[in-house]
Amino acid sequence: MTIGDVLAFVGFIGSVCLSLWVLLIGVALLFESKAAAARRVLENEAGRTFCLGIVLLLPLGFAAIALINAPGILKLIGFLLIAALLALSLLGGAGLALLMGERTGSRAPEISSFSALSRGAGMMSLAWLFPVLGWFLVAPVSIIAGLGAGAKALRKKHSPQENVLPVRENLALQRVSETVRVIASETTHETPKFASPEAINNAPIFASEALVFEEKSAVVTKEEL
Secondary structure, eight states, X not given: OOHHHHHHHHHHHHHHHHHHHHHHHHHHHHTHHHHHHHHHHXXXXXXXXXXXXXXXXXXXXXXXXXXXXXXXXXXXXXXXXXHHHHHHHHHHHHHHHHHHHHHHHHHOTTSOHHHHHHXXXXXXXXXXXXXXXXXXXIXXXXXXXXXXXXXXXXXXXXXXXXXXXXXXXXXXXXXXHHHHHHHHHHHHTOOOSSOOXXXXXXXXXXXXXXXXXXXXXXXHHHHHO
16 A cells, blocks of 8 residues: 555545535535424434334335346436435434534533534534444444434424524523523622623623524424414
8 A cells, every 4th residue: 555545545534524514514504494303303202213214224225226236217216216315314414413513502602503513513524434433333323313314304394483503592592591690790790600701791682682582482382382
């Protein structure tokens, strides 16, 4: 193996990681409501979602392989079936990236929703590339779970009021809690211990965002009831 082969392999790995990262972010932004639905499914029904992914992958995957080896137009149908499975898995993967970004954002309230999503997608992409464990455990599990989550997300009914990234909602909640600490500290003339500088300087703005978020949450809750 020459140095050229090593550089080619490293370049290939880097391009795969970058492409997956961009795809996850793009799908989460373009299909925001469906990605959010996939995130909720993965969070609340992880086991059932994984089982559904297996149920879909086994028969449809074997059917796609059989059709690809067939002559004529059946080969095209096989490729289209594989593309559909990959698209569903990518949609579920975007939901998983949203979920990971949400957990990241809850520990770093000062970052934006897009930064949280980018970090979640980046962690997922890098986890896939981890030798052996990432190739044979993380990647297959996330693909199968993503397939089930994508299929469930397509069946979810969308309400116009839900067209907001879950990461943004959780960051708003973090800002609300910081705003409460800032306002409480003003009455005692003490600096809040856990509030970020952004929360201290922009407490009025965060308070208005909290009111808007509360109104949206009330509308969504009313629609669900």
